[in-house]
Amino acid sequence: MKTSNLGNYFEDFEVGSVIEHALSKTIFESDNNFFSLLTMNHHPVHTNIDYAANQQHGQILVVGTLVFSLVVGMTVPDISGKAIANLEYESVKHLAPVFINDTIYARTKVLDKRESRSKSDRGIVYVETIGYNQRGEDVLSFRRKVLIQKSNQND
Template sequence: MNQSVLGLYFEDFIVGEEIKHSLSKTIFESDNNFFSLLTMNHHPVHTNVDYAVKHQHGKILVVGTLVFSLAVGITVPDISGKAIANLEYEDVKHLNPVFINDTIYVRTKILDKREAKSKSDRGIIYVESIAYNQNGLDVLSFKRKVLVKKKKS
């Protein structure tokens, strides 16, 4: 049996390629409740059915930072499994609402990569990830720079 591989090395990333991540996650009511409590986001649109049904979406809205956290986590086995550090997140956009029982999938495009200036055993990849739901509707996008190990010579 072969050992599973966590992440890619700097050399494995090809600018312009897109990765469809194999992980996915259905967001349950308990996920949203725990995240709301943990992050102290007690807005009733996330935690109060009576309030939510009387407002814009008519039902509980999943906390946006939970969707972001899940999207990042889904990308770890491919994008940052060999990371030394996440350097930057940018341009986070909530594109459409996410509701209880939606399933989140993610695809990532490799935008750029460059050798690190300080050390020769690493490089920086620049990617854009897009989370989408079970209906193929994009719900969140973000870009990030990740410092990734190179293969040993």
């Protein structure tokens, strides 16, 4: 049986490279409603059309943490598929509103990498990910550090 090729090893990452992630997702009303319920975010700007119509954007806004969760998920096949752990998320920025039926895409830039100081079989990769919509507008950005195994280890 062939093992999965999910993710990249520490050595595969090159500082300065940009990865356009293949996964994308159109956010449907049901996605936003389920996520609002699951996370107990009952703010009416996310769930009440009449309320949202009278607010700044005039329509339902997608929950920001749903957008964040989707974009992180889109990066897994390329960034954290071989991760031992996500060590840190930082500088999460909501750059523009996301609405029902927007399609979200993502790209990641490798900012830095270094070998682990305590274990020789792994290293830390520092990346910045941008989520953007179907119009090419950046809607989310964040940075994270991921602890990733080296290729000389068994999966």
